[in-house]
Amino acid sequence: MTSQAVAPREAQVFNDTLGAEIRLSEVGKSFGTRQVLNGLNLIVKPGEFLAIVGRSGCGKSTLLRLIAGLDRPDSGEITIGQMQAKERSEQVRVMFQDARLLPWQSVLRNVGIGAKGDWKAQALSALEDVGLATRANDWPSVLSGGQKQRVALARALMSRPQLLLLDEPLGALDALTRFEMQKLIERVWMRQRFTAILVTHDVTEAVTLADRVVLLEGSNAALIHPVPQARPRELGDPELGHLEASILHRLLQAKS
Amino acid sequence: MKQKALPRIVPWVLPCVILAAWQATSQFGLIPLRILPAPTQVLEAAVRLIQSGEIFRHIAVSSARAFAGLAVGGVIGFLLGLLNGLSQISDRLLNSTFQMVRNIPHLALIPLCILWFGIDEGSKIFLVAFGVFFPIYLNTYHGIRNVEPGLIEMGRVYGLSGFSLFRDILFPAALPSILVGVRYALGIMWLTLIVAETVSASSGIGYMTMTAREFLQTDVIVLGILIYAALGKLADFSTALLERRWLAWHPAFQGPA
Numbered sequence: 001m002t003s004q005a006v007a008p009r010e011a012q013v014f015n016d017t018l019g020a021e022i023r024l025s026e027v028g029k030s031f032g033t034r035q036v037l038n039g040l041n042l043i044v045k046p047g048e049f050l051a052i053v054g055r056s057g058c059g060k061s062t063l064l065r066l067i068a069g070l071d072r073p074d075s076g077e078i079t080i081g082q083m084q085a086k087e088r089s090e091q092v093r094v095m096f097q098d099a100r101l102l103p104w105q106s107v108l109r110n111v112g113i114g115a116k117g118d119w120k121a122q123a124l125s126a127l128e129d130v131g132l133a134t135r136a137n138d139w140p141s142v143l144s145g146g147q148k149q150r151v152a153l154a155r156a157l158m159s160r161p162q163l164l165l166l167d168e169p170l171g172a173l174d175a176l177t178r179f180e181m182q183k184l185i186e187r188v189w190m191r192q193r194f195t196a197i198l199v200t201h202d203v204t205e206a207v208t209l210a211d212r213v214v215l216l217e218g219s220n221a222a223l224i225h226p227v228p229q230a231r232p233r234e235l236g237d238p239e240l241g242h243l244e245a246s247i248l249h250r251l252l253q254a255k256s
Numbered sequence: 257m258k259q260k261a262l263p264r265i266v267p268w269v270l271p272c273v274i275l276a277a278w279q280a281t282s283q284f285g286l287i288p289l290r291i292l293p294a295p296t297q298v299l300e301a302a303v304r305l306i307q308s309g310e311i312f313r314h315i316a317v318s319s320a321r322a323f324a325g326l327a328v329g330g331v332i333g334f335l336l337g338l339l340n341g342l343s344q345i346s347d348r349l350l351n352s353t354f355q356m357v358r359n360i361p362h363l364a365l366i367p368l369c370i371l372w373f374g375i376d377e378g379s380k381i382f383l384v385a386f387g388v389f390f391p392i393y394l395n396t397y398h399g400i401r402n403v404e405p406g407l408i409e410m411g412r413v414y415g416l417s418g419f420s421l422f423r424d425i426l427f428p429a430a431l432p433s434i435l436v437g438v439r440y441a442l443g444i445m446w447l448t449l450i451v452a453e454t455v456s457a458s459s460g461i462g463y464m465t466m467t468a469r470e471f472l473q474t475d476v477i478v479l480g481i482l483i484y485a486a487l488g489k490l491a492d493f494s495t496a497l498l499e500r501r502w503l504a505w506h507p508a509f510q511g512p513a
Contacts, residue, residue, distance in 0.1 A: 114414035
């Protein structure tokens with residue numbers, strides 16, 4: 001139940017990370033009369049993979065949008081490294097539930113969106129990282145859902161961000177594709193060592209990918225659970241299964 | 257080979273039968289010449305007018321009017337569509353007025369137009385510009401308004417704003433709708449011009465047919481009608497080509513040409 005528990009292996013991973021530290025202090029946000037977040041404090045360590053789970057409407061997507069700078073908090077402060085969250089930067093990238101590719105641009109140009117200078121080689125190598133270099137010149141409309149999300153991942157990682165925000169990016173995919181995407185995300189995260197924050201309603205996904213799982217409930221972090229298992233994580237690891245069960249149990253208790 | 261050729265011929269069967277029937281009835285005097293000339297007579301009139309060069313002069317004059325009006329009305333419609341699509345303030349200020357003015361049938365303005373501009377080029381260009389303004393304005397406006405908000409948000413995350421956001425996201429997203437507007441506008445453009453030229457003109461295809469009416473030259477009248485049809489078809493065909501080229505990414509425009 002302690003928020004600062006760090007397994008020995010984790011400390012080692014966080015060495016020489018490129019990731020940014022994220023600090024949230026007393027963050028509050030309400031829509032009309034509904035208080036979605038209230039006095040939330042959270043520190044995400046540089047290079048950490050944090051998952052945020054919770055029931056629908058618990059404010060987890062809102063929290064991610066605040067960190068991404070897409071919305072402003074009503075109160076409190078969010079810093080990413082040395083920077084305020086509201087400043088836009090190529091150090092922060094977001095992957096949405098839908099791939100949001102531009103249908104009128106080739107896959108390669110989609111990856112290079114907003115990039116300046118000689119971006120083509122970079123974009124191509126980002127596509128290689130997700131195994132889609134051969135589709136560089138295709139229109140996005142001919143790709144499958146999983147391939148589109150891989151292109152979105154390549155686009156997000158092309159600028160080597162310090163922080164990657166994932167807003168249920170695998171929610172719309174079938175089970176098998178989702179599993180492959182999880183492996184892919186884990187692989188690129190281990191290689192590039194950015195800080196990652198994943199919002200998901202899928203507890204299995206959260207414990208598979210995250211170093212810590214935050215359970216959001218009643219407009220605040222109700223539980224922060226470390227996941228110390230070694231990586232790459234195996235499918236059907238009983239330890240992960242136990243963890244998942246206990247988090248799910250806690251989740252089901254809420255408001256019932 | 258034979259099986260492939262047959263389906264291609266099928267659509268042409270009916271037009272050919274009609275043409276043959278028309279030729280036959282005219283030839284045997286069932287339809288008097290002053291009602292409808294035979295197709296061969298229309299062809300003869302075409303040859304005659306081509307040889308004298310008169311036809312090219314009229315086509316050039318009519319096309320110049322049409323495209324001048326399209327350019328004026330289209331550019332204004334496009335710019336105002338963009339402005340009202342992008343800016344809430346100008347939308348509130350202008351859009352309801354445009355919607356009211358849109359209900360005026362623009363051809364009803366002909367008498368006023370003649371009073372304002374005489375029967376010169378001005379009145380025709382004004383009418384065409386007025387007619388094409390609305391389809392282009394409305395479709396540009398709706399195109400910009402209906403850009404998926406998720407794409408704009410994504411663009412902002414990736415550092416696009418201002419002109420780069422317009423160039424990379426807003427404009428390409430609105431383009432299919434804008435081109436639909438252009439196709440509508442082209443139809444209205446020719447229609448307006450036909451009426452305007454028929455009512456009052458001293459050159460152009462409409463003038464040519466009205467002069468022919470005075471001399472009962474039905475062959476020239478039918479020829480004029482066919483030229484209008486061909487010009488309209490040509491303009492529509494060009495836009496279809498543009499759609500194929502510019503909207504190659506769109507699933508509706510993929511596949512065999």
